[in-house]
Amino acid sequence: MTAQSASEVSPTLVRLAATDIPLNAPLGAPLLGPDGALLFEADVVIPDETTRDFLFRHFEPHRASGAPATAESTTDASREAPLTxxxxxxxxxxxxxxxxxxxxxxxxxxxxxxxxxxxxxxxxxxxxxxxxxxxxxxxxxxxxxxxxxxxxxxxxxxxxxxxxxxxxxxxxxxxxxxxxxxxxxxxxTRKFTRMPTRLAALYSIESQPSASPQLGRVSDISPYGMALTVPAPSAQAGDRLRLSFRFSTDGIDVEIDTSALVRHVGAAESGDAGIAYGLEFEALEPSQRIALKSFMAEHHC
CATH class of the missing domain: 2.30.110.10 (Electron Transport, Fmn-binding Protein; Chain A)
Structure with missing residues (x-):
């Protein structure tokens, strides 16, 4: 796991159209979400129209434009009675x-x-x-x-x-x-059932190390596994995926790169194309699991 302090400023964002995304070539600039969070790095390749359609169906790609604008602090000002x-x-x-x-x-x-x-x-x-x-x-x-x-x-x-x-x-x-x-x-309060989320992810099948990483969306997550929605099926139950995704918890940007076992291959969300993999984490470090639990505790409804 790598982590770094979250930026205290947000860039001015420009929403992208599908025609702004090159196919079968590096993006050229990082893709950001509407909140300024990083979706994919500049060197990620969108291989085809199916993947590009998937990108716009599950995310709202933006790019930074102009000078950074000062953002208000998102620190939770609420305080409980002193704890021991x-x-x-x-x-x-x-x-x-x-x-x-x-x-x-x-x-x-x-x-x-x-x-x-x-x-x-x-x-x-x-x-x-x-x-x-x-x-x-x-x-x-x-x-x-x-x-x-x-x-x-x-x-x-x-x-x-x-x-x-x-x-x-x-x-x-x-x-x-x-x-x-x-x-x-x-x-x-500690509640760690699977939590719906919308995180950008890159994945590849470990048995195909020469294949380029593919785009996916973390649809729900727990400290022990996740559902990964992908444009088209390429793995089967029993395969192992190498995947990376990132999130922010308590002002720290956390990047996780790990392996996961495909437990089942199911249907995607209603009305969406593609499929969803049910994944079980196999190699999360203790510090990674702690960061993930912290993220879930902050965002669980």
Whole structure:
């Protein structure tokens, strides 16, 4: 998973017509949604009219034009009553996502809770977690006094909060001692049934590595799978797809590139051409699943 801070400005957008999209050639410029969110990068190729029709049926392609215009902050100003560590129901062994400061501020690493300090007079308790890790990169090195941001997933909901690094240790294994959580915010009650959505995606069949990526739409999603609507069937149940898509959660743009198993091939939405694949994620990293659950918690109705 790669992630970066979401832009605080939005470009002036121009809505495109089908004739503005070249066929069998790179787009030449990024395609954006009506809200300015990136749909497809400039190097994506639309191979034929069927795929182009699919693009306009499921999305509203725009391109940026002119200078960026200042956008209003989308931060949720609502605040609940102050929450405590006990309110979260965070237990030993629970997974948390952790984002450090500095160069690592945009990347969320996976960690586990391994303990709590004794309760102090003010009722606060320190938090002990394993050294944060992410597949494919070195473990996150934290320093005393550094502020870190965490996302916790518990049976009571999804919570975001900040801590200060009080200490780090390498004996008997690498772990971190964090201050009592501050400014705990509940993102939403934990409900992770499949959620309808409309995310742009690229996919290919893993057994055909030389084939060009194809366009698709994430029609619904859960932390464990998704429905992918595509212009025309090319995979069968049991095939594995390589797919990539992106979303934004709590001001962070997240890109996921992963593999998924085709569990079934069904019909598309009523009135739409094409078909829908029922996919099961096979290789989501813990940090990716945490980001996806955070996204769902923010957008679930």
């Amino acid at each position: 560590l006990d309110d979260m129901g965070l237990a030993i062994g629970g997974r948390v996502g952790l984002r450090g400061s500095g160069w690592s501020a945009s990347s969320m690493y996976a960690s586990r809770v391994i303990g709590f300090s004794a309760v102090r007079r003010n009722g606060e308790r320190s938090l002990f977690v394993t050294q944060p890790v992410m597949t494919g990169v070195a473990p996150l090195e934290l320093t005393r006094g550094e502020t870190v941001e965490l996302v916790a997933l518990t049976g009571r909901g999804v919570f975001r909060f900040a801590c200060t690094v009080d200490a780090t240790s390498r004996e008997p294994f690498s772990y971190v001692v964090l201050s009592a959580p501050g400014a705990i915010r509940r993102l939403r």
